[in-house]
Amino acid sequence: MDASRFSATLFSEVEHWHQTCDVLVMGFGGSGACAAIEASDNGAEVVIIDASSAAGGSTALSSAEIYLGGGTRVQKACGYDDSVDAMYDYLMATNGPQADAAKIKKYCDSAVEHFDWLCQQGVPFKDSEYKARAVMALTDDGLLYTGSEKAWPFVEQAKPAPRGHNLHVWGDNGGPLFMKIMSEAIQARNIDVQLETRALRLVVDNDRRSVVGVVVRQDMQEKFIQVRQGVVVCAGGFVMNPSMVQKYAPELMRCNTPIGNPGDTGAGIQMAMAVGASVINMHEGFVSLPFYPPASLTNGILVNCHGQRFINEDAYHGRVGSYLLKQDPGPVYLIVNVDDYADYETRSYLGAPVAATGETVEELVDELDVPRQMLLDTINAYNESVTQGHDPVFHKSQEWLKTLQAPIVALDCTPGHGAYMPYFTLGGLETTVDGEVLNTMGGIIDGLYAAGRSACGVPRRGDGYASGISVGDATFSGRMAGRCAARRIVEKN
Amino acid sequence: MDASRFSATLFSEVEHWHQTCDVLVMGFGGSGACAAIEASDNGAEVVIIDASSAAGGSTALSSAEIYLGGGTRVQKACGYDDSVDAMYDYLMATNGPQADAAKIKKYCDSAVEHFDWLCQQGVPFKDSEYKARAVMALTDDGLLYTGSEKAWPFVEQAKPAPRGHNLHVWGDNGGPLFMKIMSEAIQARNIDVQLETRALRLVVDNDRRSVVGVVVRQDMQEKFIQVRQGVVVCAGGFVMNPSMVQKYAPELMRCNTPIGNPGDTGAGIQMAMAVGASVINMHEGFVSLPFYPPASLTNGILVNCHGQRFINEDAYHGRVGSYLLKQDPGPVYLIVNVDDYADYETRSYLGAPVAATGETVEELVDELDVPRQMLLDTINAYNESVTQGHDPVFHKSQEWLKTLQAPIVALDCTPGHGAYMPYFTLGGLETTVDGEVLNTMGGIIDGLYAAGRSACGVPRRGDGYASGISVGDATFSGRMAGRCAARRIVEKN
Numbered sequence: 011m012d013a014s015r016f017s018a019t020l021f022s023e024v025e026h027w028h029q030t031c032d033v034l035v036m037g038f039g040g041s042g043a044c045a046a047i048e049a050s051d052n053g054a055e056v057v058i059i060d061a062s063s064a065a066g067g068s069t070a071l072s073s074a075e076i077y078l079g080g081g082t083r084v085q086k087a088c089g090y091d092d093s094v095d096a097m098y099d100y101l102m103a104t105n106g107p108q109a110d111a112a113k114i115k116k117y118c119d120s121a122v123e124h125f126d127w128l129c130q131q132g133v134p135f136k137d138s139e140y141k142a143r144a145v146m147a148l149t150d151d152g153l154l155y156t157g158s159e160k161a162w163p164f165v166e167q168a169k170p171a172p173r174g175h176n177l178h179v180w181g182d183n184g185g186p187l188f189m190k191i192m193s194e195a196i197q198a199r200n201i202d203v204q205l206e207t208r209a210l211r212l213v214v215d216n217d218r219r220s221v222v223g224v225v226v227r228q229d230m231q232e233k234f235i236q237v238r239q240g241v242v243v244c245a246g247g248f249v250m251n252p253s254m255v256q257k258y259a260p261e262l263m264r265c266n267t268p269i270g271n272p273g274d275t276g277a278g279i280q281m282a283m284a285v286g287a288s289v290i291n292m293h294e295g296f297v298s299l300p301f302y303p304p305a306s307l308t309n310g311i312l313v314n315c316h317g318q319r320f321i322n323e324d325a326y327h328g329r330v331g332s333y334l335l336k337q338d339p340g341p342v343y344l345i346v347n348v349d350d351y352a353d354y355e356t357r358s359y360l361g362a363p364v365a366a367t368g369e370t371v372e373e374l375v376d377e378l379d380v381p382r383q384m385l386l387d388t389i390n391a392y393n394e395s396v397t398q399g400h401d402p403v404f405h406k407s408q409e410w411l412k413t414l415q416a417p418i419v420a421l422d423c424t425p426g427h428g429a430y431m432p433y434f435t436l437g438g439l440e441t442t443v444d445g446e447v448l449n450t451m452g453g454i455i456d457g458l459y460a461a462g463r464s465a466c467g468v469p470r471r472g473d474g475y476a477s478g479i480s481v482g483d484a485t486f487s488g489r490m491a492g493r494c495a496a497r498r499i500v501e502k503n
Numbered sequence: 504m505d506a507s508r509f510s511a512t513l514f515s516e517v518e519h520w521h522q523t524c525d526v527l528v529m530g531f532g533g534s535g536a537c538a539a540i541e542a543s544d545n546g547a548e549v550v551i552i553d554a555s556s557a558a559g560g561s562t563a564l565s566s567a568e569i570y571l572g573g574g575t576r577v578q579k580a581c582g583y584d585d586s587v588d589a590m591y592d593y594l595m596a597t598n599g600p601q602a603d604a605a606k607i608k609k610y611c612d613s614a615v616e617h618f619d620w621l622c623q624q625g626v627p628f629k630d631s632e633y634k635a636r637a638v639m640a641l642t643d644d645g646l647l648y649t650g651s652e653k654a655w656p657f658v659e660q661a662k663p664a665p666r667g668h669n670l671h672v673w674g675d676n677g678g679p680l681f682m683k684i685m686s687e688a689i690q691a692r693n694i695d696v697q698l699e700t701r702a703l704r705l706v707v708d709n710d711r712r713s714v715v716g717v718v719v720r721q722d723m724q725e726k727f728i729q730v731r732q733g734v735v736v737c738a739g740g741f742v743m744n745p746s747m748v749q750k751y752a753p754e755l756m757r758c759n760t761p762i763g764n765p766g767d768t769g770a771g772i773q774m775a776m777a778v779g780a781s782v783i784n785m786h787e788g789f790v791s792l793p794f795y796p797p798a799s800l801t802n803g804i805l806v807n808c809h810g811q812r813f814i815n816e817d818a819y820h821g822r823v824g825s826y827l828l829k830q831d832p833g834p835v836y837l838i839v840n841v842d843d844y845a846d847y848e849t850r851s852y853l854g855a856p857v858a859a860t861g862e863t864v865e866e867l868v869d870e871l872d873v874p875r876q877m878l879l880d881t882i883n884a885y886n887e888s889v890t891q892g893h894d895p896v897f898h899k900s901q902e903w904l905k906t907l908q909a910p911i912v913a914l915d916c917t918p919g920h921g922a923y924m925p926y927f928t929l930g931g932l933e934t935t936v937d938g939e940v941l942n943t944m945g946g947i948i949d950g951l952y953a954a955g956r957s958a959c960g961v962p963r964r965g966d967g968y969a970s971g972i973s974v975g976d977a978t979f980s981g982r983m984a985g986r987c988a989a990r991r992i993v994e995k996n
Contacts, residue, residue: 016943016944017944106753107749107753107754107756107757108753163831163832218711256600257783258783260599260600260601261600263600264600280943280944283781283943283944284779284943284944286777286779288776290750290751291786292785292786293784293785293786293787294786316812316896316897317896318811318896319809336829338656339656381895381896382895383884383887383895384884384895384896387880387884391876391877391880394876402874402875402876402877403809403810403811403874403877404809450509450773450776450777451509451510451773451776451777
């Protein structure tokens with residue numbers, strides 16, 4: 011990658027501005043669309059650009075579950091009495107020492123408003139609940155548990171409620187529908203959409219205090235777009251840039267499938283860094299071991315190279331994946347009764363190879379590459395917990411406690427052995443609650459805003475992630491940033 | 504902290520240069536001293552500044568063990584046949600995915616030369632070995648194991664050798680002696696030392712491409728020092744800046760004792776960031792649970808809140824501390840026979856309170872706040888390992904396997920319960936092997952160099968740390984940076 015690509019351009023170096031607008035939004039995914047809509051609705055003349063040939067970003071590739079609570083229409087219709095406080099407590103607990111209390115508070119306080127706003131744009135949610143343990147609803151139901159709300163330790167720290175809001179569409183088609191609706195909302199506002207337009211550099215005024223434009227590549231030439239109010243970076247994270255992941259979040263490289271769109275190269279983050287922007291939480295990422303469906307695999311146990319369990323297996327798949335990466339290098343197995351293995355081969359996303367099977371538990375254990383006696387002890391202790399009806403060691407819910415017995419199977423979940431382990435980045439530009447980008451000195455960079463995975467927002471830890479929190483945060487932070495940019499009062503020279 | 508304090512000053516804003524030199528070294532600790540000496544020996548006119556009233560930095564407060572190998576004079580005299588390859592393999596393995604192969608290779612290739620160079624400066628090492636398991640030698644012996652070389656898994660990955668080089672002085676007095684010798688070496692070269700001189704900002708030329716000076720506070724006024732060749736930032740890490748630790752490495756805040764000198768505020772790192780410098784590995788830190796001496800406590804086992812062991816207890820105390828922080832929040836106990844508790848109260852650094860004692864194992868277990876049966880199983884399994892003479896689960900060396908039996912005691916090592924858990928930071932400025940500071944675009948910032956804990960050097964992981972690697976890296980990287988700055992060819996305008 012050309013090192014100079016992301017240098018900044020000085021105002022004095024611009025010979026000709028090809029276009030001027032109030033707010034330029036860099037990136038037409040979920041956050042960019044919401045930024046553009048809010049900026050427009052707040053009176054700004056908006057240009058939205060994207061390097062690819064179509065709108066969508068990573069949001070269009072996702073399920074577009076949206077993590078919201080505090081009493082949304084769907085929650086109420088499904089009989090849940092969620093509160094802003096419960097949602098806040100959950101997000102604070104799951105984000106641990108990295109939690110940004112101000113951002114989480116704003117997000118929770120605004121969650122019902124954001125849900126209503128999405129509905130106003132035309133995003134449909136059905137007032138029904140999908141009750142199975144699942145990575146996503148493949149029905150058109152509007153609500154499901156998408157995090158570790160019912161699992162230890164969070165069940166003791168915040169009153170659980172399902173907060174994953176799933177679009178009213180069958181199958182895994184939420185993302186395309188969401189971005190179709192957003193595109194229509196953009197079109198209805200006559201916002202200037204420029205596709206196949208790649209941002210190259212930010213333009214700063216001559217004392218480098220304010221962002222005043224963007225250099226783009228369009229129709230095979232460089233063009234200069236001036237902004238009166240600001241640039242909103244909604245260009246995604248950096249998971250598709252291996253050298254950047256290696257530099258900042260090398261542990262993630264043990265997973266095998268970066269998820270996002272090809273434009274998630276960190277270019278937006280790097281352009282902002284070139285004008286002095288601060289980045290935080292760069293080592294963190296979402297990591298998953300999507301071992302359900304079938305949910306029945308939750309009845310099994312996960313063991314590490316020491317033959318020990320290491321997590322309550324009823325936790326969210328992303329928490330399980332993050333814990334897996336924290337284990338000592340070596341084998342990781344999911345051990346489950348053949349009964350519960352069920353329709354694994356046709357329904358699973360996991361793709362983990364079978365490590366061993368056993369007509370007896372001992373036969374299985376003998377075939378696995380972990381300390382034999384410790385694994386037998388682990389299985390015996392687990393089965394004793396089942397008998398007693400509670401798991402004193404990892405506090406797995408009674409719902410998923412089932413005696414392990416032959417015939418029995420072990421799936422090889424060792425990183426690098428074939429199990430699907432998707433990942434994406436959770437670090438990015440340091441921003442205020444309103445989306446203003448901070449410089450490394452703690453000040454605001456005038457005219458520069460960021461949202462979605464280009465920024466470091468609400469989701470900050472892989473082991474605390476919940477499906478829908480990234481699209482939720484991206485769309486909400488996009489709105490905040492777009493609004494803030496549109497309302498910026500620029501002193502005229 | 505004043506956000507604007509670390510902004511950069513433009514060349515054109517300087518009205519009067521109070522002094523000009525070739526190379527200015529910011530910080531008079533171990534790295535700064537070595538940078539100044541090498542710069543001077545390479546023909547540069549050097550100024551070294553420090554904010555405090557005396558030389559020393561954090562090196563003077565440390566034991567000043569120096570991690571070197573590949574066949575030093577002391578290693579050979581003590582009968583060790585260490586090799587550059589073995590040292591390289593060890594440092595690559597212990598630094599895991601963050602390992603900087605180029606820096607590690609240069610450090611290992613140069614280790615004997617660096618040892619000899621230190622001896623030439625007058626640093627004394629006795630050709631004798633301290634054989635006990637210890638955090639530091641309190642004798643005057645010259646060599647000891649200071650990492651996890653003999654412990655799993657590294658014992659299987661690199662041929663072990665002791666590489667901790669301890670100065671020829673009794674007690675924990677290596678640091679003061681080391682800095683006394685360095686100060687004399689500085690004095691012998693007539694290097695201009697300016698104490699009570701705090702760096703405030705870097706000065707950059709008007710296109711912000713090169714560092715051309717430093718603004719300092721001295722005698723209660725701002726002064727401007729111009730550099731012909733460059734500035735070497737040797738101003739330590741940021742462990743004494745709680746807001747910076749919270750921002751970048753919040754997990755470390757679970758420990759209780761930041762170690763370093765009060766000047767380790769990250770000011771040098773932040774000044775460099777203000778001129779576009781890149782920082783990496785900012786989330787990582789050294790963490791320790793110094794549970795030995797007495798070494799006999801290694802015969803015990805550490806258990807987490809699940810009642811499980813989580814590490815081979817013969818690992819280095821820093822590895823143990825890092826693993827402790829990775830466990831689920833909750834109690835952590837060190838369980839050991841009263842026999843092995845020995846002279847804990849008089850000799851230990853740990854200061855962990857006694858959680859419980861037992862005239863029987865069961866009595867002890869009943870008093871602890873972990874799953875009872877799991878802990879009993881853990882103790883039984885461990886004792887079975889002792890009987891069999893090997894630990895198949897955590898691969899603790901046979902040397903430290905001893906049956907746990909009453910009377911027995913548990914020390915409370917839970918973070919926040921009083922056990923001494925020191926920490927410092929391992930992230931910093933991204934530099935080349937020669938010490939040139941990189942900007943966020945991957946290019947070199949002309950005239951800016953960094954070393955020691957201001958830079959991200961050889962030591963990159965808390966769980967792979969070895970005593971002596973920070974002073975070793977600091978002194979060596981200081982030399983590299985000082986030399987590179989002195990040899991820089993500056994084009995005259």
